[in-house]
Amino acid sequence: MSNSGPRPVDRPFWTPGVLILLAFMLAGGIGLAARFIGGLGPVTNLDNANPWGLWIAVDVASGVALAAGGFTTAFLAHILGKEYYEPIVRPALLTAALGYTFVAFGVFIDIGRPWAVWKPVFFQNHDSALFEVAMCVMTYLAVLWIEFIPVLAERFKHKIGLLALLDRGLDKTIWIFTILGVVLSCMHQSSLGTLMLIAPTKVHELWYTPLLPLLFLTSAIAVGYPMVIFETTIATTSLRLRSEIQILEPLSRFVIITLGLYLGLKLGDLAYRGALDLIFEGTAASWFFLVELAVGGILPWLMLLSPAVRRSRRGLFAAASLIVGGVLLNRINVFIVAYNAQLHGTSYTPSLLEFVVTAGCIATIMFLYRLFVTYLPVIHAQKLEVKQ
Numbered sequence: 001m002s003n004s005g006p007r008p009v010d011r012p013f014w015t016p017g018v019l020i021l022l023a024f025m026l027a028g029g030i031g032l033a034a035r036f037i038g039g040l041g042p043v044t045n046l047d048n049a050n051p052w053g054l055w056i057a058v059d060v061a062s063g064v065a066l067a068a069g070g071f072t073t074a075f076l077a078h079i080l081g082k083e084y085y086e087p088i089v090r091p092a093l094l095t096a097a098l099g100y101t102f103v104a105f106g107v108f109i110d111i112g113r114p115w116a117v118w119k120p121v122f123f124q125n126h127d128s129a130l131f132e133v134a135m136c137v138m139t140y141l142a143v144l145w146i147e148f149i150p151v152l153a154e155r156f157k158h159k160i161g162l163l164a165l166l167d168r169g170l171d172k173t174i175w176i177f178t179i180l181g182v183v184l185s186c187m188h189q190s191s192l193g194t195l196m197l198i199a200p201t202k203v204h205e206l207w208y209t210p211l212l213p214l215l216f217l218t219s220a221i222a223v224g225y226p227m228v229i230f231e232t233t234i235a236t237t238s239l240r241l242r243s244e245i246q247i248l249e250p251l252s253r254f255v256i257i258t259l260g261l262y263l264g265l266k267l268g269d270l271a272y273r274g275a276l277d278l279i280f281e282g283t284a285a286s287w288f289f290l291v292e293l294a295v296g297g298i299l300p301w302l303m304l305l306s307p308a309v310r311r312s313r314r315g316l317f318a319a320a321s322l323i324v325g326g327v328l329l330n331r332i333n334v335f336i337v338a339y340n341a342q343l344h345g346t347s348y349t350p351s352l353l354e355f356v357v358t359a360g361c362i363a364t365i366m367f368l369y370r371l372f373v374t375y376l377p378v379i380h381a382q383k384l385e386v387k388q
Contacts, residue, residue: 006090006377008155009239013374017238021363021370028360031353032109040112043353049341050348052110057335058358059106061192062328063099064137065220069231070096070144071185072224076254078178087380088247090151091235092228094378097144098365104141106361107134129194136188143181147174155376190217196334204338206278206289211269212334218262223327225255226300226320233317235373241381245313252310252319259301259323266293288329288337296326 035043046053069092077085108114120134153167170177193216196203209215229248236243270276279286279293300322309315336348373379 006087006151006380008375008377009241009373009379010383011239011374013370018367018370021367024359024363025367026360028357028363031357031360034353035109035357036114040110043351045348045351045354050339053336053348054350054354054358055106055110057332058328059361060103060110061331061335063103063106064189064192065216065223065327065331066227066324067096067099067103068185068189068220068224069228070099071182072221073228074147074178075182078175079182085247085251087244088228088232088251090378090380091232091373093144093147094151094369094372095227095231097141097148098368098372100137100141100144102361102365103137109357129191129197133188133191133195136184136191140181140184140188143177143184146170146177147181150174151376151378185220186217189220190214192216193334196339199339202340203334204285204340205273205275206270206285207334207338209269209273211265215262215266215269218258218265219327219330222255222258222262223323225251225258226323229316229320230324233313233320235369235379236381239373239379240384241379242384243313244381245311245316248316249310252304252316255320255323256301256304259297259304263293263297263301266297285333285337288333292326292329292333296322296329300326 031043040046044053044055073085073089073092076082077089108117111117120131121138125131149163149166149170153163157164157167190213193212193214196208196212197210200208229252232244232248235241270279279290300319303309303315303319303322306315309319340347
């Protein structure tokens with residue numbers, strides 16, 4: 001384990017990679033301007049039969065799942081008391097805070113009347129799963145940034161008195177927000193699956209099951225630690241920091257359990273419903289499902305069973321990448337591939353500007369992550385000395 005605390009990364013901020021991110025952000029900004037000037041119709045391929053698409057599947061549903069590293073690492077380090085994993089908590093918390101911020105932004109750009117986005121707070125429908133998702137995400141987003149206040153205070157409390165005051169108040173109460181974050185995450189992760197239960201005739205049998213809420217929750221937990229491994233490896237490599245494989249290797253052992261539980265539930269559910277044969281029917285949907293299950297689930301699980309893979313930085317990154325891609329594909333499959341409104345013969349394919357806006361949002365998250373780790377004490381990994 002690193003023997004030093006977190007600190008700002010001592011690397012130049014403006015690099016070719018950051019400039020590339022800016023180019024994507026600029027393109028995404030142009031797409032957003034077109035969306036808010038012309039409305040959803042001219043910019044997207046959405047219509048009354050296909051009311052959601054890429055922005056909900058990737059920016060919102062996938063974003064929520066891939067931000068699960070925040071609550072899973074907090075649970076491990078702060079609730080179970082596994083302090084050995086403390087160095088990965090702040091980066092995971094930052095990723096979760098940025099991810100959920102852009103989940104909220106994704107909802108804002110996707111709904112037809114974004115100026116009414118505040119209404120669920122005051123006009124509450126307690127029978128709606130979407131209402132629970134909206135309230136949990138809003139509350140959890142606030143909790144995430146409250147949990148991040150100590151990081152800001154560590155850097156700026158001598159200049160901003162309010163941060164020092166908040167930091168002193170949180171010193172004895174942060175455990176409340178840690179527990180609240182875990183509970184809220186479990187609630188809305190499962191509720192995202194509940195949303196699709198209202199469409200039993202419109203969602204393909206390979207994905208439609210009463211277990212959808214449980215599968216959404218367990219898949220989010222399963223991808224939490226792989227996402228931490230994925231982002232930590234990219235960060236330490238791109239910033240030329242020492243590898244944290246000594247922390248990531250034991251962390252990956254938990255994935256064998258969590259991913260195994262998810263795969264067991266998924267395959268057991270298919271067998272119980274008599275839907276296993278649908279995997280091999282040769283349709284486009286069955287191929288998407290097969291790739292999601294085999295490449296994004298079973299293959300990385302088998303890889304992680306090998307101690308050699310878990311001890312290898314490249315092997316571990318490959319397995320984590322497959323799991324992250326598998327859960328990303330699962331959310332795309334459930335919300336786009338599996339959904340068929342059956343109102344007319346047309347199907348939904350995202351427009352070019354939908355891809356551009358999504359790429360711009362992802363680039364903005366990466367840009368802000370780079371900005372935060374440059375000026376705030378987030379990362380523990382030490383600088384890797386390069387021979388001149």
